[in-house]
Amino acid sequence: MNDLDLTQPEYYINRELSLLQFQHRVLAQASNENVPLLERLRFLCISSTNLDEFFQIRVAGLMHRAALESSSGTMDNSTPEQILELIKDETHSLVEEQYRVLNEVLIPELASENVHFLKRTEWDEELAGWIRRHFTSQILPVLSPLGLDLAHPFPRVFNKSLNFIISLEGKDAFGRDSRIAIVHAPSSLPRLIRIPEKYA
Numbered sequence: 001m002n003d004l005d006l007t008q009p010e011y012y013i014n015r016e017l018s019l020l021q022f023q024h025r026v027l028a029q030a031s032n033e034n035v036p037l038l039e040r041l042r043f044l045c046i047s048s049t050n051l052d053e054f055f056q057i058r059v060a061g062l063m064h065r066a067a068l069e070s071s072s073g074t075m076d077n078s079t080p081e082q083i084l085e086l087i088k089d090e091t092h093s094l095v096e097e098q099y100r101v102l103n104e105v106l107i108p109e110l111a112s113e114n115v116h117f118l119k120r121t122e123w124d125e126e127l128a129g130w131i132r133r134h135f136t137s138q139i140l141p142v143l144s145p146l147g148l149d150l151a152h153p154f155p156r157v158f159n160k161s162l163n164f165i166i167s168l169e170g171k172d173a174f175g176r177d178s179r180i181a182i183v184h185a186p187s188s189l190p191r192l193i194r195i196p197e198k199y200a
Contacts, residue, residue, distance in 0.1 A: 020090045037113065161184060
């Protein structure tokens with residue numbers, strides 16, 4: 001019996017692409033009707049969080065290797081540039097599927113269980129008033145918007161934090177045009193807010 005030539009690339013699977021395939025399998029659980037509904041939503045969230053970490057670690061490493069013009073391939077005979085291109089296509093497909101599962105599968109099924117996510121267009125005046133009061137009393141006091149301009153360096157944005165880029169109008173205290181600011185949402189704030197039943 002001939003010995004296997006372990007240098008042949010067809011015997012190997014790229015680890016980054018393998019991780020993305022694993023995320024597809026995690027996401028598949030979100031569409032599995034044999035899994036409880038809230039657990040399916042949790043699987044969707046897990047696939048999203050895992051994808052964030054994948055870019056922070058795996059993709060960042062590949063981009064570093066590509067920037068160093070490291071032309072040496074891996075055991076599967078792929079260069080960093082080739083893998084990055086494949087990752088781009090694969091992640092576009094994965095994110096599209098995440099949105100499809102959320103919007104076309106989970107949100108309608110949650111609605112059938114009387115769990116609703118209200119869009120801005122669905123707010124009436126009473127609900128809008130309650131949201132305005134809740135924002136002013138509970139959320140606004142812990143927000144610290146940071147203006148972005150050429151006179152200041154871009155602020156540090158921490159990994160796994162929620163931030164918003166907002167467009168501004170008018171002038172600041174020094175008479176300068178205000179254009180853009182970044183607002184960090186502290187982890188102490190809930191990501192979902194349950195509205196009082198009388199407004200539902």
